[in-house]
Amino acid sequence: MMSFSNETHRKIEQFAKEQAQHYLEEAEMTYLEKLRARTNQTKHKIGRKLARFKSSSDQAQExxxxxxxxxSDYMNDLISQGLSEEEAFEKARDKLAASGDSDFQADLHERFRQYYENRDPADYEAVGLFYGGFLFLGVAIGSLIGFLTSGGVPAFMQNGWIYTLVGTGVxxxxxxxxxxxxxxxxxxxxK
Incomplete structure (x- = not known):
């Protein structure tokens, strides 16, 4: 992959950030249309999750x-054909803008459509529950082991609290x- 100037790299990142949001919004609308057939409870639950999803999620970064x-690939091809870095950026920006009609856009639209079609909110809820459950369980067991190995209540006020704190952290x-x-x-x- 060809290395671009810092200014062009910054422009590419800014363009990608703006355009990715357009692709996500279009895919989101398709997804929400399919959700209308489900119950109101599920619809509201997904709506809350999508609001948090918009710009800070792993999918938005992806x-x-x-x-x-x-x-970058398209610009490298254009530069190899003789265009300057700035000309390649301008041409790539015009071709890849979400409002255009290119093969690149069609591919991205299809990827986001598939993501929303296959997205199961129960997976995300399960992940959160696992994190919370394991965290509480780990803290409780670690604190108890630290407390007991320090000598219990009599030793807690001297140096036992350190063992309890270390056990909680671990x-x-x-x-x-x-x-x-x-x-x-x-x-x-x-997957």
Whole structure:
């Protein structure tokens, strides 16, 4: 992959950020149209999740990254054909804008449409529950082990609180780690 100037790289990232949002919004509308057939309870639940999803999610970052990759590849092709970096950027920006009609756009639209078609909110809810459950379990077990190994109530006020604190921290880390494993398993199940 050809290396671009910092200014062009910044322009590509800004363009990708703006355009990815357009692709996400169009895919979201298709998804919401399909949700109208479901119950009101599910519809409201998805609406709340989509509001949080808009610009800060992994999918939004993935959309930006895809846009950067498409744009960089296309610009490299244009530069190899003799265009300057600035000319290549302008041409790629015009061709990849969400309001246009190119093969790149069709591919991105299809990817986002498939994402929303296959998106199951129960997966995201399960991930959150696993994280929370494992975190609480890890903190509780770690605190208890730290407390008991420090000597219990009599030793707690001297140095026992340090063992309890260390046990709590280790338990939290273990809980988050188990949450990440469950997140990975759910993600692999979706693919």
């Amino acid at each position: 959309a930006r990254n895809d846009m950067i990759l498409y744009m 338990g939290a880390i273990i809980g988050i780690g188990l949450g990440e494993i469950s997140h990975a398993l759910i993600s692999m199940k979706r």
